[in-house]
Amino acid sequence: MNKRPKKVENMKPILINQGIGFEWNITPNYFNKNNSDSDESDREQSVEPNKKKVRKINTIQRQEKQKQEELRLRKLEEELIKIETNPQNADHFDRLVLSNPNSSFIWIKYMACHLQATEVDKARAVAKKALSTIDTKEEQEKLNIWIALLNLENLYGTKESFKQTMDEALRSNDEYQIYIKILDIFAESNKLKELEELVTKVNKKFRDSMDAYLHCATVYFKLNKCGKARFILQKALSSLPAKSHVTMISRFALIENNDGSAEEAQTLFEQVLTSYPSRIDVWSIYVDMLIKSNRIDLARHALERATIQKLAPKKMKSLFNKWMMLEEKHGTADSVDNVKESMNNYVALVLNNKKN
Template sequence: MRKLSHNVQCHCALIDIDQNSLSESNEDSVDESEIETNKLAGRLRIPELGFSWDDKTKLAVFSNAETSSDDEQELKEDLKQKKKKLNATERREQERQEEREIRQREEALVSNQAPNSIDQFDRLILSSPDSSLVWLQYMAYHLQATEIDKARAVAKRAIKTINFREENERLNVWNAWLNLESRYGNAESLNDVFQEAVRTNDAYKVYMHMLTIHADAGRKIELQKLIDTVISKFKQDPQTWIDCGAALLKIGMKEESRQIMQRALQSLPVSQHVNLLVRFANLENKLGDKERAQTLFENILSSYPKRIDVWSCYIDCLIKSNDIDLARKVLEQACVQTLSPRKMKILFMKFINFEEKYGTSEAVNRVRQMATDYVEKHK
């Protein structure tokens, strides 16, 4: 592996296809092969492009996996004969099965030696042409040697090679390419790649990734312009407002983020306001001011004291901030509410679990007694 000179570091971010991109509320569902790829990608972080080589996890080098040309020819002829006898549905299923087998072989051939030449990467690509992980590693390989044009060429080649049905794999490459242009290109090259990415992918996902890019790069003017565009296009989606607010908080633009929250309340139905406020409160606790987060939660609970989900989020927020004493006070306040037995049971159980983890045996017994007294009182 060629070594990157010590004064050049790569730090474009590889999007985890999990991302808590900016918010803890994002959830993705992926199949087993995608989960395995994401696990590998998570261990392959290189500062500036988003990957790094982990000595414990290396991609396979196919040194002992070749078969004779006669066997390959015979296998191809057998497959042709079989495909002639299959209908369209069966052929598609067979193709999917072959793709799964390729992925399995790739995983089975993982060794302790990383690819360290163009030839080795090309062999990996021949084996798994639709694997974004291989292409991203190939890009990182060139970036480690500061060969920016070659890394860019790999991205272009990947986009042309990956099957158009593999939307997530293609999007991973586009995101990495955007990261590359943001770090090593210029405003024009970044915009060109961005416009093409929007045209050929899920536009919403590309816009959200660009929010992250501008925030990470500290481009306040560009970020504000992009937010205006994003809101005009996707203002009916609550996640749009959350991501925009998070990007602004991440770059230190707290007041602008709070203005986004107010605009969101004006644009979205009242039925979505509580959940929206809770999510902005969590953002403030994570990226902004903890005191403001507490104020938001208190305001919500003053209007909706029966929302035990909000009580629970507030308590979890305080625990994450290590405000254990305040979390205990909030639990005390929650457990004196007059709610249905089912809701009170949930609150008491949360209080007991809290004291078991952060309190003493005496505190646990006290909460149990509180629960018993409540039951006796409401028989």
């Protein structure tokens, strides 16, 4: 007989929510809620790549802009270098003097640019502008402009414009410097009459200046006016104090040697040393002049004469050292030994004199 199964009381449904992540009771908004969360996530995921793309584009644009700016600056720099090395027109020079207002070199090149185009008035105007622009502390730069302006007036101006410029230059600068520069200007342009008049004026105005006499003599030598140059020496010796005569003659002799007659220069030194044999400074200048002129035998002979004199040991040491240097450079082993022997003889003589 079959048994009827027992009835199980209070049996619960199998599908219940016991923490297994499943919701049995689903409301009508369930899917809407979850769909909303999903859409939000999708939008966030789509926005992030867009931001990265924008940032990348901005970076590329910024880099390109920076590259273009670097190219522009490089091109500008190259243009400025080209202008500085080879300015071609007034605009170029205007830019140069704007960035280098105290450079007399650039201002003078600016003047020359106008002169090449026979624009004398424009060149003159540039010089005037330079004088008003260059800082007052830059005295040498201003002086350079004054000299350039004097050259301009000498070559392209009139006697009146030159004199007016010269008077202004004398008021604005050291008079001696201006007069000396004008001497050079007259010499270079072969204006002998004006030169002689100015030489007379300079020698009278600066009668106590050895440099003034020497400069006038140099100008005459370069013009092959040797007689006039030597007359300057005589004029100097009649005006300068006696204590300056040896120095004046020695310095003049060096100019004579370079631009006049080497024999005349040698004669001047010999005359001085005959009267002042103990002037070691003159012996040294004389020997250096002879060596520089490659008259080695004459230099050697001069030192031999100098070292047989009765001079103080300190002076003799200086002469022997110069003689030794000459022989080591231009002489032979025998000539070096000859100097050593002369030195030993002198030392022996000094020691002997001390004993006596």
